[in-house]
Amino acid sequence: MVPPSLLILVLAYSALLISPAVSLTCSSQKFTKNQVYPNCLDLPSLSSYLHFSYDASNTTLSVAFIATPSKSGGWIAWAINPKATGMAGSQSLVAYKNSSTGVAVVHTYDVSSYGSIVPKELSFETWDRSAESGSDGSLIIFAKIKVPADLATKGTVNQVWQVGPSVGEDGTLGKHDFAAANLQSKGTLDLKNGQSSSSSGGDSRLKKKNVSFPSF
Numbered sequence: 173m174v175p176p177s178l179l180i181l182v183l184a185y186s187a188l189l190i191s192p193a194v195s196l197t198c199s200s201q202k203f204t205k206n207q208v209y210p211n212c213l214d215l216p217s218l219s220s221y222l223h224f225s226y227d228a229s230n231t232t233l234s235v236a237f238i239a240t241p242s243k244s245g246g247w248i249a250w251a252i253n254p255k256a257t258g259m260a261g262s263q264s265l266v267a268y269k270n271s272s273t274g275v276a277v278v279h280t281y282d283v284s285s286y287g288s289i290v291p292k293e294l295s296f297e298t299w300d301r302s303a304e305s306g307s308d309g310s311l312i313i314f315a316k317i318k319v320p321a322d323l324a325t326k327g328t329v330n331q332v333w334q335v336g337p338s339v340g341e342d343g344t345l346g347k348h349d350f351a352a353a354n355l356q357s358k359g360t361l362d363l364k365n366g367q368s369s370s371s372s373g374g375d376s377r378l379k380k381k382n383v384s385f386p387s388f
């Protein structure tokens with residue numbers, strides 16, 4: 173017979189064991205080159221993580237975005253949308269593993285509209301771009317971004333992220349899923365306080381128009 177006091181102790185201990193669930197997953201993620209970012213966020217959908225630092229003196233944002241393509245051989249993307257909250261207009265960093273070389277690469281895409289997703293330089297400066305692949309199938313996008321002055325003044329940027337299943341020989345991105353998680357993967361990134369809010373339920377403007385997402 174277990175004494176009641178011991179039982180309470182055991183229950184209290186289990187509660188302690190469970191409580192780490194509220195702590196961030198991202199804070200346990202380490203980088204192979206020991207890069208350090210003071211802020212990290214467990215993004216609210218697609219099991220994605222953003223590590224970042226922001227230097228307000230020169231409006232430079234350094235990011236490491238971690239996600240796992242929806243299928244092996246797929247892609248991940250992280251974007252700033254300078255003018256809107258959804259995908260259209262997103263200035264995107266996309267990573268995938270080149271199937272012939274096995275090397276993870278980053279490319280930039282300007283999602284000017286839902287029908288036009290083309291590899292392109294972004295509307296703001298980015299540098300130190302690189303990608304890494306993890307043994308668990310995840311990919312990481314590293315980049316530094318010169319945040320445009322108007323967004324820097326506001327102190328927040330609209331971020332969008334996505335994962336997809338495949339990449340064509342010519343770099344064409346295979347369509348991502350249309351599940352709720354894929355449509356809710358956007359939010360506001362607070363540059364100064366390191367906190368993020370995500371829009372729940374998606375963009376009502378887009379819902380009304382019932383647009384579909386052709387591919388990222």
Ligand SMILES: *[C@@H]1O[C@H](CO)[C@@H](O)[C@H](O)[C@H]1NC(C)=O
Nearest residue numbers: 227229230231232316317318
């Ligand atoms: C801003 O300053 C940081 C160091 O604090 C530096 O790494 C970065 O390259 C600078 N950005 C620009 C655009 O000069």
Ligand SMILES: *[C@@H]1O[C@H](CO)[C@@H](O)[C@H](O)[C@H]1NC(C)=O
Nearest residue numbers: 270271272273340341342343
């Ligand atoms: C993969 O790498 C090869 C060799 O560098 C290159 O020719 C090809 O365009 C790359 N493919 C993609 C999809 O990036």
Ligand SMILES: *[C@@H]1O[C@H](CO)[C@@H](O)[C@H](O)[C@H]1NC(C)=O
Nearest residue numbers: 350378379380381382383384
């Ligand atoms: C949106 O389009 C889909 C597919 O064409 C359709 O099944 C759905 O009913 C539409 N929703 C609205 C709100 O119009």
